[in-house]
Amino acid sequence: MLKEIRPAFFILVGLTLITGLAYPLAITGIAGTIFPYQAQGSLMEKDGKTIGSALIGQEFKEDKYFHGRPSVTTAADPADSTKTVPAPYNAANSSGSNLGPTSKALSDRMSEDVAKLKAENPSVPVPADLVMTTGSGLDPHISPEAALFQVPRVATARKLPEDAVRKLVNDNVEGRFAGLLGEP
DSSP: OHHHHHHHHHHHHHHHHIIIIIHHHHHHHHHHHHOHHHHTTOEEEETTEEEEETTSOOOOOSTTSOOOOOOOOEEEOSSOTTSEEEOTTOGGGOOOOOOOTTOHHHHHHHHHHHHHHHHHOTTSOOOGGGTSOOSSSOOOOOOHHHHHHHHHHHHHHHTOOHHHHHHHHHHTOOOOBTTTBSOO
C-alpha cells in the first residue's frame, strides 16, 4: 500500500507547490512588471495622497458632480454588530442587493429614484443605469446616456453652458474595447 500512496503524496505536494505557490507568484510578478498601475489596484492620487481607485465608484451627492450607479453595499452597524447599514461603494463588501424582481423593497427604491430623477430632468427618459445597481455595487462607470441626462444639473451647478458640459461628456466617452466588447 505504501508503494501506491508515496507517489500520490509526492504528486500532491509537487502540484500544490506549482499551482498554489510558483504559478501565482510568477503571474503576480509578470503582472506587476507589465501592468504596474493595474496590478496595484489602479489607485488615483492627488497631491501625493491616494484618493481612490479608478475601478471603484464614489458617492457624490452635490449637484456639481455626475452621479454614478446606485450602490447597495453595506457595512457593520457601529451601534449593533449583528446588523448592517448602507455604505455605498464599500469595497470591503462588494455585493449586489440580492433583491429579486418581485421584491417590494427593490420596487420602492427604484420608484423613488426614478421620481427624483424625473424631477431633475422631466423631458428625458431616465437611463436604466441611474436606477439599477451593478452586481458588485462598486462600478464607477455610467453610460453616455446617463451622463448626458445629468448635463443640465451639472451645468447649472457649475454655472457653465450646457453645450460646454455636453461636449466634455462626449469627449470623454470610453468606447468599446477593441471596438467590440463592452458598452460605451
